[in-house]
Every structure is written in structure tokens, then in C-alpha cells.
Amino acid sequence: xxxxxxxxxxIARRLVSPLRRxxxxxxxxxxxxxxxxxxAVTALCGPDAFRQALLEQIALATRRIVIVAxxxxxxxxxxxxxxxxxxxxxxxxxxxIDVYVDWHRARRGLIGRQQCxxxxxMYREYARRGGGVRIWGVPVRTRELFGVLxxxxxxxxDTVLYSGASLNDVYLAKxxxxxxxxxxxxxxxxxxxxxxxxxxxHFRGNGAVQRLDAAGLPSTRALLPAIHAFRQxxxxxxxxxxxxxxxxxxxxVVTPLLGLGRNDNQLNETVLALLGEARERVxxxxxxxxxxxPVRAAVGVALRRGCRIDIMVGDKTANDFYIPPGQPFTTIxxxxxxxxxxxxxxxxxxxxxxxxxxxxxxxxxxxxxxYHLKGLFVDGDAALLTGHNLNxxxxxxxxxxxxxxxxxxxxxxxxxxxxxxxxRRHATRLxxxxxxxxxxxxxxxxxxxLRRLSRVRLDRLVNRLL
Numbered sequence: 001x002x003x004x005x006x007x008x009x010x011i012a013r014r015l016v017s018p019l020r021r022x023x024x025x026x027x028x029x030x031x032x033x034x035x036x037x038x039x040a041v042t043a044l045c046g047p048d049a050f051r052q053a054l055l056e057q058i059a060l061a062t063r064r065i066v067i068v069a070x071x072x073x074x075x076x077x078x079x080x081x082x083x084x085x086x087x088x089x090x091x092x093x094x095x096x097i098d099v100y101v102d103w104h105r106a107r108r109g110l111i112g113r114q115q116c117x118x119x120x121x122m123y124r125e126y127a128r129r130g131g132g133v134r135i136w137g138v139p140v141r142t143r144e145l146f147g148v149l150x151x152x153x154x155x156x157x158d159t160v161l162y163s164g165a166s167l168n169d170v171y172l173a174k175x176x177x178x179x180x181x182x183x184x185x186x187x188x189x190x191x192x193x194x195x196x197x198x199x200x201x202h203f204r205g206n207g208a209v210q211r212l213d214a215a216g217l218p219s220t221r222a223l224l225p226a227i228h229a230f231r232q233x234x235x236x237x238x239x240x241x242x243x244x245x246x247x248x249x250x251x252x253v254v255t256p257l258l259g260l261g262r263n264d265n266q267l268n269e270t271v272l273a274l275l276g277e278a279r280e281r282v283x284x285x286x287x288x289x290x291x292x293x294p295v296r297a298a299v300g301v302a303l304r305r306g307c308r309i310d311i312m313v314g315d316k317t318a319n320d321f322y323i324p325p326g327q328p329f330t331t332i333x334x335x336x337x338x339x340x341x342x343x344x345x346x347x348x349x350x351x352x353x354x355x356x357x358x359x360x361x362x363x364x365x366x367x368x369x370x371y372h373l374k375g376l377f378v379d380g381d382a383a384l385l386t387g388h389n390l391n392x393x394x395x396x397x398x399x400x401x402x403x404x405x406x407x408x409x410x411x412x413x414x415x416x417x418x419x420x421x422x423x424r425r426h427a428t429r430l431x432x433x434x435x436x437x438x439x440x441x442x443x444x445x446x447x448x449x450l451r452r453l454s455r456v457r458l459d460r461l462v463n464r465l466l
Contacts, residue, residue, distance in 0.1 A: 024276035032241035033255035034191045038411030043419050044183035047173040057156035058084045066196045067099045067154040073168030074122035081167050089131050103137035104144035120212045127213035135213040139227045140399045147397035152387035155196040158189040164387035179370040194239050202237050252407045259400035267402050274378045282309045283377040289313045289343040292395040312362040314371030316340045329445050337446050347433035366426040380413045
């Protein structure tokens with residue numbers, strides 16, 4: 001019923017939006033932001049460097065540590081981080097340490113494993129030792145399926161360490177295998193203040209956000225009214241940043257962006273504005289090839305405008321849900337094949353641009369390691385660092401954020417090009433859709449599930465939720 005009531009308003013918005021909205025470039029210039037020296041922004045190369053930087057920043061912090069991640073896992077990598085946090089607090093009892101993770105993810109075990117108390121049991125174990133490390137659970141929705149805390153970026157005094165990675169063995173490359181992400185360090189007191197102040201203002205003290213390191217946790221059911229109010233509050237939230245920033249010859253503008261829901265989503269609007277502004281070149285990174293409809297449309301328009309577009313995704317074997325042959329198959333293992341089918345359809349629809357080189361589709365694979373990159377490079381003078389997967393779930397359900405780097409003098413261009421060159425070392429360009437494995441050769445259980453889903457059109461629903 002609500003869909004029918006809202007239909008005229010949605011149609012009207014689509015009809016008049018081109019007349020009401022400014023051009024993408026002009027709109028981007030109106031965004032607030034922080035002016036940083038270009039030298040204050042650095043990219044870290046690989047998960048080993050990220051792990052080293054994370055532990056180093058924890059050890060060096062003197063005033064505050066604010067870590068925000070989807071999860072901090074109960075494994076060797078997660079415990080190394082917990083040990084470092086507790087050691088830092090023991091050395092300096094005045095050091096304020098807050099860790100924010102998703103409420104639902106922290107209170108369950110891994111998918112496909114037996115029921116348990118999840119990572120929250122580890123947090124309580126450490127808390128019993130004493131110390132001032134606070135672990136908070138943030139429930140974005142009443143159920144994990146319909147949205148999680150996907151905010152990224154951690155603050156150590158005046159330094160921001162930004163990555164889409166969570167904190168566990170594979171993201172921190174603890175035991176030989178790794179899950180590749182992007183990693184950046186930005187040194188600026190005002191930006192660090194803005195990101196730390198956001199979580200303190202909007203998370204701390206809210207009735208929906210509870211300590212996970214305390215005994216006697218309330219049930220999610222008991223928090224339902226608070227969670228509904230919390231989500232409504234977050235939909236109006238924004239990072240505080242100065243208006244109309246002007247960068248000098250050796251400076252860049254960094255804008256922290258928030259995204260939640262389909263409407264009035266500043267991060268989503270920025271993604272579309274960047275694609276709409278692109279004049280010559282776009283590089284798009286996503287771990288799961290399942291682009292939201294507005295992004296697919298914007299990519300199509302950019303191609304028709306003559307832009308060269310490179311899209312890098314992980315090979316299905318580099319997907320974190322991939323189940324190798326010989327291991328027991330569960331339904332979650334279907335996802336990499338769904339994403340590969342999406343990519344096949346896209347490659348087939350754009351066969352002409354693929355053949356001409358205007359469109360380049362790259363598949364990343366490095367042994368049994370996995371791929372978790374996301375973000376945009378546009379025309380050498382703009383880039384988006386984000387945990388946003390550029391899929392329908394991130395577009396509409398999860399709480400996301402990102403850092404927009406506007407660099408008109410192109411002082412960061414060499415850094416971006418070095419990152420892109422490093423990524424291509426383990427990537428192969430698709431000549432056409434025939435280069436992808438045919439569904440006829442998929443494992444029998446995969447073929448059976450795909451037929452069943454497509455018969456009742458449930459594959460579309462799965463694409464939207466996972």
C-alpha cells in the first residue's frame with residue numbers, strides 16, 4: 001500500500017530531478033570538506049602494511065583510539081589487536097579507547113558454524129582482566145539480513161586509518177592467506193576530530209548502542225523500539241565539515257560522507273555525481289559484481305559519452321563465499337556463481353565496448369587469497385575511498401561511509417596510479433564473456449540451485465540482500 005501511495009511522488013522526482021539538480025561537477029564543488037596537504041594522504045601497500053600500521057598507531061596513541069569495523073574477530077588476528085589495545089591502555093590509563101562493531105555480527109558465530117556467543121564472548125573475557133577498553137555493539141537494523149554497521153575508518157589521535165577491512169586473521173594476513181582491501185592513512189587533526197566526534201555524538205549514549213564487553217546483554221527484541229528510533233536518527237546524520245573549502249596548489253579536499261537508505265543518501269549521490277562528472281576515465285572497484293540499477297545506468301551513460309571505464313572484480317574463486325571443490329557445499333557457496341553470471345550478462349551486453357577497449361573488465365586472482373576492494377578513481381583528480389560494496393545491499397540497507405578526495409592539482413595522481421598498477425599485477429582482462437566459465441561446467445549442486453532460483457525469479461531477491 002505504501003508503495004502505491006508513494007508512486008506518484010517517485011515518478012515526479014524522476015521527471016523533474018534533471019531540472020532541479022545542479023550539474024554533477026557543480027554539486028560536488030558545493031560539498032563541505034577539509035583541506036589537507038597532499039603529503040598528508042598516503043596509500044599502504046597490502047594487508048601486511050595495514051596490520052603493521054594498525055598496531056603501530058595503537059602503540060603510539062596518547063589521547064584517543066576510535067576503531068569502527070564490521071567485526072573484530074575472535075581469532076589470532078583479532079586477539080592481537082585486542083592485546084595491543086589493552087597494552088596501550090595499561091601503559092596510559094588516560095588513553096580513551098572505543099571500538100564500535102556491528103551488534104548482530106558480534107553475537108553470532110560464523111556462517112555455517114555451530115551456534116555460539118560469537119565475538120562478544122571474547123570481549124567479555126578481556127573485560128574481566130580489567131582495563132578501560134570499551135567495545136560497543138551498533139544495531140543498524142533489527143535483523144542482520146536487513147542492514148549492518150558498515151562504517152569504516154579508525155582514529156588514532158590526529159591520524160585516520162581508512163580501510164574497508166574488518167579485523168581478523170585473513171584481513172590481517174596472519175597465517176599466509178589474505179583478503180585484499182584498500183588501505184590509506186590521512187594525518188589531519190580536524191578530519192580526525194570530525195570522524196571521532198561523529199561516533200561519539202550519534203552512537204555513544206544512544207539507547208540502541210550497547211556495551212558488548214558487559215555481562216547480561218539485552219536481547220535484540222528488547223531493543224526494537226530503540227533500534228527503529230536510532231535508524232531514523234541516522235538517516236538525518238552528517239559528518240561536520242567546513243563549507244566551501246578551497247585547496248591550494250599542494251593541497252587536496254577530503255569530504256567524509258555518510259550513506260544510509262535509498263533517499264537523501266549523500267554517499268550514493270556522490271557515487272552517481274562522480275560517474276556523471278567523468279570526462280575521460282573511470283576505474284571502479286567492487287568485490288561482488290552486482291551493481292545497483294542507478295550505478296549500471298550511470299556507467300552506461302558514461303560509456304555512451306565516450307569515457308573509458310575499467311571495472312575490477314574478484315574472480316569467483318577469490319570471493320570470500322567461494323567453496324572449493326571437495327569441501328562440503330552449503331547454499332552460501334552459490335553467491336560467487338550468481339555474481340559471475342551477473343558479470344557474464346554485463347560483458348555480453350557491452351561486447352562492442354569490450355572489443356574496442358573502451359570498457360575493460362578485470363578479474364583479480366592470487367592463489368587462494370580473496371578480494372575485497374571497493375572505490376572509484378575519476379579522471380585523475382577525484383577518488384572515493386569507501387567500504388561501500390557498490391551493490392544493492394550497500395545502496396539501500398547498510399550504514400556506509402566514504403572519504404571523497406578532490407585533487408584538482410592532481411598531486412595524488414601518482415599514488416593512485418601506483419595503487420592501480422599494483423592491483424593489475426594479479427588481474428586478467430576479459431576479452432569477452434566467453435572467457436568466463438560456462439554455467440554448464442558449474443558443480444552439479446550449483447547448477448541445480450541456479451535453475452531453481454531462476455525458475456521462481458528468486459535470484460533477483462538474493463542479489464538484493466547478499
